Amino acid sequence: DAKTTQPNSMESNEEEPVHLPCNHSTISGTDYIHWYRQLPSQGPEYVIHGLTSNVNNRMASLAIAEDRKSSTLILHRATLRDAAVYYCILRDSDYGGSQGNLIFGKGTKLSVKP
Amino acid sequence: DAGITQSPRYKITETGRQVTLMCHQTWSHSYMFWYRQDLGHGLRLIYYSAAADITDKGEVPDGYVVSRSKTENFPLTLESATRSQTSVYFCASSHRVDQPQHFGDGTRLSIL
Numbered sequence A: 001d002a003k004t005t006q007p008n009s010m011e012s013n014e015e016e017p018v019h020l021p022c023n024h025s026t027i028s029g030t031d032y033i034h035w036y037r038q039l040p041s042q043g044p045e046y047v048i049h050g051l052t053s054n055v056n057n058r059m060a061s062l063a064i065a066e067d068r069k070s071s072t073l074i075l076h077r078a079t080l081r082d083a084a085v086y087y088c089i090l091r092d093s094d095y096g097g098s099q100g101n102l103i104f105g106k107g108t109k110l111s112v113k114p
Numbered sequence B: 001d002a003g004i005t006q007s008p009r010y011k012i013t014e015t016g017r018q019v020t021l022m023c024h025q026t027w028s029h030s031y032m033f034w035y036r037q038d039l040g041h042g043l044r045l046i047y048y049s050a051a052a053d054i055t056d057k058g059e060v061p062d063g064y065v066v067s068r069s070k071t072e073n074f075p076l077t078l079e080s081a082t083r084s085q086t087s088v089y090f091c092a093s094s095h096r097v098d099q100p101q102h103f104g105d106g107t108r109l110s111i112l
Helices: none
Strands: A009-015 A019-021 A031-040 A045-050 A061-064 A070-075 A084-093 A108-113 B002-008 B010-013 B019-025 B031-038 B042-051 B054-057 B064-066 B076-078 B089-092 B105-110
Touching: A009 A019, A009 B019, A019 A084, A031 A061, A045 A061, A045 A070, A084 B002, A084 B076, A108 B042, B010 B019, B019 B031, B019 B089, B019 B105
Parallel strands: A009 A108, B010 B105
Antiparallel strands: A019 A070, A031 A045, A031 A084, A061 A070, A084 A108, B002 B019, B019 B076, B031 B042, B031 B089, B042 B054, B064 B076, B089 B105
């Protein structure tokens, strides 16, 4: 599976936007970009995913570079509840015999200051 | 309540004992997964299941056994627990293999 690179940690102020970057220079044409987050003492939680176009949902926005070698998860107004580890994961849409499991890296630990 | 639940939340046991971690989902999702999370390794897949009575190994299956007699349940058994299996275990499910996975809150297992 293609690898992703994320900063180890980031800080944000409450109620300000947060841009979490992810580099995936070896992404293939069939790889979707998925984002999950994990709050302290909880299981990972799906945030958003996309292929080529930018995506929005109630939790966040996903901006994908034109060459797809990088993407950015955008939290429009960070709250204290957004403090978590955010994982950027590539998933091949052409699964074939794959089990479709998620391969988690170390993610970005986001701290939100009041 | 709808969702995915794991039990127990915490478990302490001794080396050599058998222990079973339970996972139950109410969405009738076809796919279910077991991961373990250790410091420095992130989450790693132990076993997965594509449907009732269909299971397959993931990245780190040694020492674990799973079954899936009913769609909603996917228990994970450590037949003879070892200290290296001390970890946090997460169960997840998804409707299709390419759909987002929904995770339980995890079981923190300590083996003394």
